[in-house]
Amino acid sequence: GAGVSQSPSNKVTEKGKDVELRCDPISGHTALYWYRQSLGQGLEFLIYFQGNSAPDKSGLPSDRFSAERTGGSVSTLTIQRTQQEDSAVYLCASSLFPRGPLTGELFFGEGSRLTVL
Amino acid sequence: KQEVTQIPAALSVPEGENLVLNCSFTDSAIYNLQWFRQDPGKGLTSLLLIQSSQREQTSGRLNASLDKSSGRSTLYIAASQPGDSATYLCAVTQGGSEKLVFGKGTKLTVNP
Numbered sequence: 001g002a003g004v005s006q007s008p009s010n011k012v013t014e015k016g017k018d019v020e021l022r023c024d025p026i027s028g029h030t031a032l033y034w035y036r037q038s039l040g041q042g043l044e045f046l047i048y049f050q051g052n053s054a055p056d057k058s059g060l061p062s063d064r065f066s067a068e069r070t071g072g073s074v075s076t077l078t079i080q081r082t083q084q085e086d087s088a089v090y091l092c093a094s095s096l097f098p099r100g101p102l103t104g105e106l107f108f109g110e111g112s113r114l115t116v117l
Numbered sequence: 118k119q120e121v122t123q124i125p126a127a128l129s130v131p132e133g134e135n136l137v138l139n140c141s142f143t144d145s146a147i148y149n150l151q152w153f154r155q156d157p158g159k160g161l162t163s164l165l166l167i168q169s170s171q172r173e174q175t176s177g178r179l180n181a182s183l184d185k186s187s188g189r190s191t192l193y194i195a196a197s198q199p200g201d202s203a204t205y206l207c208a209v210t211q212g213g214s215e216k217l218v219f220g221k222g223t224k225l226t227v228n229p
Contacts (some may be wrong), residue, residue, distance in 0.1 A: 043208075
C-alpha cells in the first residue's frame with residue numbers, strides 16, 4: 001500500500017476483554033515496529049519484527065501482550081484481559097531496512113486508539 | 118539507559134518568526150537521530166533523519182543539526198507558518214538496538 005495502515009482506528013472495550021490491533025506495513029518493508037503512546041507520555045517501544053521473527057520484544061509490558069507477523073507483512077498486536085491502564089494509542093511503523101548505520105526512515109501509521117472502560 | 122529530553126515542552130510564536138527546537142540525549146552511542154512531526158489525532162510524519170556520521174540535514178525551511186559528542190540536536194524552522202503548528206518529536210536509535218527512543222515532544226503553535 002501507499003502507507004502504513006492500521007485498524008481499527010478506534011476501539012472501545014470493556015475491562016477483561018481481549019483486543020486485536022492490526023498493522024499492514026508499506027509493501028516491501030522488512031522491519032515492523034509497535035509503539036504505544038499514552039496521554040502525557042512519550043512513545044514507548046513495544047516490539048520489533050524483522051521479517052516474521054521478533055528479535056526484540058523487550059518493551060511488551062506484560063504477558064498479556066503478544067504480537068505476531070505473518071508472511072513478512074501484516075502484524076497483529078493482541079492484548080488479553082485488557083486493563084484500564086492499557087488505554088493508549090498504539091502506533092505501528094515500518095522501514096525498508098533494519099535500522100542501523102545505513103538505515104532508512106521509519107514510516108508510521110495513524111494509530112489505533114484503544115479505550116478500556 | 119538512553120533518555121531523550123526536549124525543551125521547551127511548548128512554544129508559541131507569531132507567524133514569520135525563525136525558531137529553534139532542542140533535543141538532548143544522554144548516551145552518545147547512537148546510530149542516528151530522527152525528527153518527526155505529529156498533528157493532533159494523527160500518526161508521526163518523518164521530517165529529517167541524520168546519520169551518526171552527519172552534522173546536519175536540510176529539507177525546505179527545516180534544518181536539523183547533530184552534535185553527537187555533546188548529545189544535542191536542534192531543529193531550526195525558518196519563516197514559520199500557521200501550518201507548522203504541531204508537536205515535534207525527536208528520537209534516537211541506540212547503538213546495538215533497533216528501537217527508537219523518543220523525547221516527549223515540543224508542542225509548537227504558530228499564530229497568524
